[in-house]
Amino acid sequence: MIRRFISVLIMAALLVSPSYAEELLPSIPKATGEPHPEGNEYWRVNHPTLLRHDRDLTVIDGIRDIDASLAQCVTCHAVKGPDAAPVTNESPEYFCRVCHDYAAVQIDCFQCHNSVPDVAELTGLLPLSQQDEMAKLQAYLDGVAQ
Amino acid sequence: MIMPPKEKGAEISRRDLLKTGGALATMALAPGVTLMAFGGKATADGLKPGARWGLLIDAGKCPEDCSACVSACSNEQGWENNGLDTDPQWIRKVTLRDKESGRENSLPVMCQHCDEPPCVDVCPTGASFKREDGIVLVNRHTCIGCRYCMMACPFKARSFVHEPVTGQKSTTPRGIGTVEGCNLCVHKIDRGDGTTACVEACQATGNNAMMFGDLNDPESEIAIAVSTYASQELRADLGLNLGVRYQNI
Numbered sequence: 001m002i003r004r005f006i007s008v009l010i011m012a013a014l015l016v017s018p019s020y021a022e023e024l025l026p027s028i029p030k031a032t033g034e035p036h037p038e039g040n041e042y043w044r045v046n047h048p049t050l051l052r053h054d055r056d057l058t059v060i061d062g063i064r065d066i067d068a069s070l071a072q073c074v075t076c077h078a079v080k081g082p083d084a085a086p087v088t089n090e091s092p093e094y095f096c097r098v099c100h101d102y103a104a105v106q107i108d109c110f111q112c113h114n115s116v117p118d119v120a121e122l123t124g125l126l127p128l129s130q131q132d133e134m135a136k137l138q139a140y141l142d143g144v145a146q
Numbered sequence: 147m148i149m150p151p152k153e154k155g156a157e158i159s160r161r162d163l164l165k166t167g168g169a170l171a172t173m174a175l176a177p178g179v180t181l182m183a184f185g186g187k188a189t190a191d192g193l194k195p196g197a198r199w200g201l202l203i204d205a206g207k208c209p210e211d212c213s214a215c216v217s218a219c220s221n222e223q224g225w226e227n228n229g230l231d232t233d234p235q236w237i238r239k240v241t242l243r244d245k246e247s248g249r250e251n252s253l254p255v256m257c258q259h260c261d262e263p264p265c266v267d268v269c270p271t272g273a274s275f276k277r278e279d280g281i282v283l284v285n286r287h288t289c290i291g292c293r294y295c296m297m298a299c300p301f302k303a304r305s306f307v308h309e310p311v312t313g314q315k316s317t318t319p320r321g322i323g324t325v326e327g328c329n330l331c332v333h334k335i336d337r338g339d340g341t342t343a344c345v346e347a348c349q350a351t352g353n354n355a356m357m358f359g360d361l362n363d364p365e366s367e368i369a370i371a372v373s374t375y376a377s378q379e380l381r382a383d384l385g386l387n388l389g390v391r392y393q394n395i
Contacts, residue, residue, distance in 0.1 A: 055287060062193035111321035
């Protein structure tokens with residue numbers, strides 16, 4: 001409750017003085033892929049509930065094509081390190097850690113889940129325009145192979 | 147102030163938003179920019195109702211020096227066994243020897259996916275559970291690592307993760323402080339592959355000692371084989387009705 005009160009205070013501060021808020025708040029890394037239709041603010045508040053609900057759908061009912069999957073989170077929200085590879089949750093620059101460190105909330109997800117996307121999903125990290133280019137390139141290569 | 151909705155409520159409001167709010171949001175955006183739904187879609191995928199997935203293993207076709215199924219499982223699921231007693235072991239090769247005749251027999255042993263699993267009976271949190279299609283799993287979200295299930299299992303099929311794990315497969319999350327065992331490649335089944343990593347590897351070697359399928363489907367290859375040829379369960383005296391059956395042991 002206190003945390004929510006503080007976040008409301010911070011939001012109020014954000015409205016009053018954007019420059020002041022920038023110093024106070026963690027700087028959230030930009031994501032790739034399609035934006036959340038519900039809006040970022042909804043996800044900031046509700047992501048634990050959404051993930052908890054959908055994990056049960058997968059583990060117990062075997063439904064793998066779900067709205068809130070951690071694998072999808074770490075794909076779009078991957079933060080690239082100096083070597084252009086996505087950083088793991090060991091890094092303080094990791095997407096989840098930026099806010100969780102700030103709020104001092106421990107994340108247990110990555111004890112079991114991989115914090116970086118599978119290599120096959122890395123294409124999803126490209127901007128949408130380039131993803132299209134990749135598809136065209138692949139189609140061309142397939143054509144040449146035939 | 148935004149209150150987080152209840153678990154069910156979150157799902158409904160999110161779906162409703164996708165259905166009704168999506169059109170409004172699309173209209174409000176700049177021309178040429180389309181708003182897409184996040185991630186997947188609400189479909190009727192998931193487990194096959196009424197199925198009973200199982201394996202049929204012909205020990206007569208399983209050479210003692212072959213462990214293709216074990217390494218395939220290790221690669222598919224991302225576990226590694228370096229020979230320590232505490233290392234994970236989802237599947238292992240076992241050699242049986244008849245004391246009288248001296249006849250030796252080699253066969254793979256993994257979670258037998260009991261119809262009445264003792265591991266589920268003893269689990270204090272409900273983490274050890276049987277899916278509707280007969281696959282016995284550990285829900286690591288609720289596993290507290292007490293290892294009662296390891297004690298209860300007559301087949302020594304489960305192991306405990308003692309060390310921190312990194313670089314897991316996205317299809318097989320696994321980590322410290324939880325119990326794990328053969329999940330019958332549940333992610334492959336849900337994907338519709340219709341086989342498991344061990345069976346694929348066994349067929350690739352040409353031994354064809356393993357078969358995967360739905361025991362409840364009378365048309366399936368495995369159900370026909372089980373009803374035609376003699377096969378047996380390990381420790382049939384326990385009356386657990388296993389999903390894994392063996393021939394020629």
